[in-house]
Amino acid sequence: MTTMIVAAGVKPRRGGPLRRMLRDPMAVVSITVFLLIVLLCVAAPLLTSWDPTRAELAAVLAPPSAEHWLGADSAGRDIFSRLLYGGRTSLLGALVTLLVALGIGIPTGLIAGYYQRWFDSIGSWSANLLMSMPSLIVLLAVISVVGPQMYLVMAVFGVLLSPGVFRLTRSGVIAVRKELFIDAAKVSGVNDARIIGRHVLGVVQAPLVIQASMMAGLAVVIQAGLDFLGVGDSTTPSWGQMLNEAFQNIYAAPMMLIWPGVMIGLTVGALSLFGAALRDAVQDAQPARTRRGDGGVTLPPQVEAAPGAVRPDLGEALLTVAGLKIGYAAAGGGTTVVVDGVDLRIRRGEVHGVVGESGSGKTQTALAILGLLPRGGEVRSGTIGFDGADLATLGRAARGALLGGRIGYIPQEPMSNLDPTFTVGFQLVEPIRRHLGLSRAAARTRALELLDRVGIVDPRRTFGAYPHEISGGMAQRVLIAGAVSCDPELLIADEPTTALDVSVQAEVLDLLRSLQQERAMGVMLVTHNFGVVADLCDRVTVMQHGRVVEHGSVEEIFESPAHPYTRMLLDSTLEDAPPRGPLVTPEVRS
Amino acid sequence: MSESLLRVDDVVVDFPGKRWFAKPFRALKGVSIDIAAGETLGLVGESGSGKTTLGRAVLGLAPVAAGSVRFDGEDITHAGARRRRELSRDIQVVFQDPYSSLNPSMTIGAILAEPLTAAGVARSTARDRIRELLDQVGLPGDAIDRLPRHFSGGQRQRVAIARALALHPKLIVCDEPVSALDLSTQARVLDLLIDIQERSGVAYLFVSHDLSVVRHISHRVAVMLHGEIVEYGDGAQVTSDPAHPYTRRLLMAAPVPDPGRQAVRRQERAAFLATEVTGE
Numbered sequence: 001m002t003t004m005i006v007a008a009g010v011k012p013r014r015g016g017p018l019r020r021m022l023r024d025p026m027a028v029v030s031i032t033v034f035l036l037i038v039l040l041c042v043a044a045p046l047l048t049s050w051d052p053t054r055a056e057l058a059a060v061l062a063p064p065s066a067e068h069w070l071g072a073d074s075a076g077r078d079i080f081s082r083l084l085y086g087g088r089t090s091l092l093g094a095l096v097t098l099l100v101a102l103g104i105g106i107p108t109g110l111i112a113g114y115y116q117r118w119f120d121s122i123g124s125w126s127a128n129l130l131m132s133m134p135s136l137i138v139l140l141a142v143i144s145v146v147g148p149q150m151y152l153v154m155a156v157f158g159v160l161l162s163p164g165v166f167r168l169t170r171s172g173v174i175a176v177r178k179e180l181f182i183d184a185a186k187v188s189g190v191n192d193a194r195i196i197g198r199h200v201l202g203v204v205q206a207p208l209v210i211q212a213s214m215m216a217g218l219a220v221v222i223q224a225g226l227d228f229l230g231v232g233d234s235t236t237p238s239w240g241q242m243l244n245e246a247f248q249n250i251y252a253a254p255m256m257l258i259w260p261g262v263m264i265g266l267t268v269g270a271l272s273l274f275g276a277a278l279r280d281a282v283q284d285a286q287p288a289r290t291r292r293g294d295g296g297v298t299l300p301p302q303v304e305a306a307p308g309a310v311r312p313d314l315g316e317a318l319l320t321v322a323g324l325k326i327g328y329a330a331a332g333g334g335t336t337v338v339v340d341g342v343d344l345r346i347r348r349g350e351v352h353g354v355v356g357e358s359g360s361g362k363t364q365t366a367l368a369i370l371g372l373l374p375r376g377g378e379v380r381s382g383t384i385g386f387d388g389a390d391l392a393t394l395g396r397a398a399r400g401a402l403l404g405g406r407i408g409y410i411p412q413e414p415m416s417n418l419d420p421t422f423t424v425g426f427q428l429v430e431p432i433r434r435h436l437g438l439s440r441a442a443a444r445t446r447a448l449e450l451l452d453r454v455g456i457v458d459p460r461r462t463f464g465a466y467p468h469e470i471s472g473g474m475a476q477r478v479l480i481a482g483a484v485s486c487d488p489e490l491l492i493a494d495e496p497t498t499a500l501d502v503s504v505q506a507e508v509l510d511l512l513r514s515l516q517q518e519r520a521m522g523v524m525l526v527t528h529n530f531g532v533v534a535d536l537c538d539r540v541t542v543m544q545h546g547r548v549v550e551h552g553s554v555e556e557i558f559e560s561p562a563h564p565y566t567r568m569l570l571d572s573t574l575e576d577a578p579p580r581g582p583l584v585t586p587e588v589r590s
Numbered sequence: 591m592s593e594s595l596l597r598v599d600d601v602v603v604d605f606p607g608k609r610w611f612a613k614p615f616r617a618l619k620g621v622s623i624d625i626a627a628g629e630t631l632g633l634v635g636e637s638g639s640g641k642t643t644l645g646r647a648v649l650g651l652a653p654v655a656a657g658s659v660r661f662d663g664e665d666i667t668h669a670g671a672r673r674r675r676e677l678s679r680d681i682q683v684v685f686q687d688p689y690s691s692l693n694p695s696m697t698i699g700a701i702l703a704e705p706l707t708a709a710g711v712a713r714s715t716a717r718d719r720i721r722e723l724l725d726q727v728g729l730p731g732d733a734i735d736r737l738p739r740h741f742s743g744g745q746r747q748r749v750a751i752a753r754a755l756a757l758h759p760k761l762i763v764c765d766e767p768v769s770a771l772d773l774s775t776q777a778r779v780l781d782l783l784i785d786i787q788e789r790s791g792v793a794y795l796f797v798s799h800d801l802s803v804v805r806h807i808s809h810r811v812a813v814m815l816h817g818e819i820v821e822y823g824d825g826a827q828v829t830s831d832p833a834h835p836y837t838r839r840l841l842m843a844a845p846v847p848d849p850g851r852q853a854v855r856r857q858e859r860a861a862f863l864a865t866e867v868t869g870e
Contacts, residue, residue: 183649184692187682358772503840531847574777
């Protein structure tokens with residue numbers, strides 16, 4: 001029920017990724033640094049009067065001075081000027097690589113991901129082939145054939161990087177092409193080019209920008225590396241060439257090594273940090289992500305129950321929830337309260353229905369009793385009395401001993417609650433051994449008995465099966481077997497039949513009823529279905545917006561609901577609504 | 591009954607097997623239905639019955655291996671991409687999941703404008719039509735500039751209905767349009783669909799797993815099981831006094847929101863299942 005939590009609890013952060021990124025100091029600094037470098041290189045003629053290729057014999061290896069700000073190199077060329085002009089080569093080279101990689105990777109990735117079939121096969125084959133090539137060796141080979149044409153070489157490097165873009169785009173498109181809004185656009189008569197441009201490209205945009213910033217950094221490094229090796233064009237200045245030059249004079253003028261090194265480092269660092277910041281900003285846009293300790297206002301974690309509130313008495317009550325308040329740390333600071341002052345009392349051997357619509361807090365209440373509230377959620381006040389102990393303050397270990405032993409749990413989604421990597425039998429046997437201290441063989445016998453008891457036709461086969469090999473209805477039976485395996489006194493079932501087909505639902509309800517009668521368990525049944533309540537429950541609590549609006553026996557609730565909300569819910573059920581009947585007059589279209 | 595708007599004859603749909611040379615999975619095994627203008631045909635079945643596939647076959651989203659789909663007398667079984675785009679004026683869809691059927695990054699206005707601009711409607715006319723549509727489905731006019739995530743499930747489903755209505759279609763395929771909604775929202779959205787049908791004369795192919803929802807909205811009902819139609823006829827009769835044992839089993843499996851009557855139904859169901867087992 002994650003959707004419910006989002007709706008009721010934590011509001012997603014405001015603003016798009018761009019705005020969020022501008023609040024991140026790392027992003028702002030890295031963008032500023034990068035833009036500054038670009039600006040310096042573009043504005044080179046305005047910043048220095050020196051020609052980067054003009055050699056001056058008098059200035060050979062000159063130290064920094066008012067004339068040559070950073071000194072001059074072994075040919076007497078101005079280092080500052082070469083740094084700025086050299087940046088142009090490096091950045092333009094990176095741009096060429098980027099354009100080629102994106103220009104090849106994006107369209108092919110889009111086509112392969114969207115249409116698949118033969119184009120996808122050919123595309124993926126070529127991508128794999130390209131990726132398996134050692135790029136530096138390929139580049140050296142290209143240089144040895146075409147000579148030191150740096151932009152051509154960088155374009156080839158772009159081709160070598162394009163499989164990465166291809167794969168990223170393709171997997172993004174495949175993830176989104178099954179979405180219903182794509183189908184809806186098709187049915188709306190939108191043509192393919194537009195669907196791809198509007199719906200598909202939007203999804204892959206962010207990861208592509210991140211990948212591009214990383215690739216640009218890589219291109220700068222590769223370009224510098226080739227020039228450093230001395231295979232580049234020696235007539236145009238570049239950072240790599242300056243490194244090479246400095247390296248040759250490392251004893252005479254060690255300072256020369258610093259300047260190009262700093263420039264390369266700053267550029268590559270700014271690009272990667274920008275990519276990282278962008279990734280964070282995009283991930284933050286995903287809803288349902290909550291952060292602990294994000295709230296400015298924090299309530300004290302435990303507050304004594306208000307005076308007058310019932311202390312859990314041990315009478316016949318099995319579970320006594322009093323004044324339960326659950327809050328989530330909200331993004332903007334403060335808390336979002338999703339359950340506010342709920343009282344609930346479940347007796348031994350009683351089936352207690354908790355009914356409500358999404359956002360009513362019924363699942364949150366159940367999760368709080370189990371101690372399974374999602375991250376960020378906390379019991380702010382109130383008590384959860386179970387057999388004399390207060391579950392709200394109980395330590396992890398003590399609670400762990402209760403869960404699975406004296407309190408059983410049946411979740412809503414059977415499939416996602418079985419671990420796909422273990423067999424059904426293993427998942428049943430482990431808790432039995434832990435809670436009842438049985439031997440492996442005894443636990444196995446008990447598990448097989450239980451599988452038989454919950455109506456599984458061939459218990460041995462199911463015992464050895466993996467979760468993907470059984471149907472949803474069978475999985476729910478397995479989970480029920482697991483929940484009752486240690487003879488719990490309290491069974492908490494959260495929408496146990498919602499994910500099942502109606503005929504399977506009827507069988508599971510029958511099973512729950514007979515198990516409950518046989519073992520006299522107290523059951524807390526969370527549901528939105530009044531038919532299920534009528535079928536199984538003795539008492540009912542109706543919840544709305546995190547509060548209890550009404551509680552009573554099942555007869556009272558159905559026959560004389562007191563609260564208008566309960567009446568509205570009962571009126572919304574369609575089981576008793578009259579059928580619509582046949583179409584009387586075929587109407588003329590207006 | 592007038593001549594049918596949609597006629598599906600003996601349609602077979604195969605999905606390719608997962609592995610190479612695996613036997614294809616036959617989702618529909620020769621299904622025939624027909625819908626008149628202004629009529630609702632309810633399609634009930636459990637998961638895997640093929641009810642959604644039938645809806646998708648009508649929309650051209652599932653591969654039809656045999657049989658024919660005729661709309662307004664025209665065979666559209668294998669209509670090409672261009673013809674399909676033209677058909678979007680007449681045949682529309684509302685999907686089950688109001689969360690994934692709207693592009694999260696587009697505003698409501700842009701979502702509703704999409705079918706209109708694709709059909710070549712001028713921008714200003716489209717703007718007016720969008721306001722009209724929002725009004726028709728009971729959403730505020732300022733919804734235009736907001737994103738889907740600002741709306742609840744029921745409101746999103748209203749947006750999806752408005753999108754389907756944009757081009758005045760003759761038929762809307764409704765694929766479980768209310769099953770993801772809360773009880774009270776569900777009733778309101780169904781009433782909205784009925785209201786729209788009575789005013790505009792649109793026909794619905796209404797796919798659902800819930801017999802009571804289908805009874806509420808359908809003139810006629812077809813019950814599907816394992817890719818075949820097992821019962822087909824008048825809505826009231828099929829959903830209240832079914833002839834086929836499978837439909838009866840479905841009906842008895844659904845719990846009634848009344849403890850006394852549910853106890854009776856439970857006993858009836860047990861007795862029925864017992865006779866079925868001994869009968870075989």
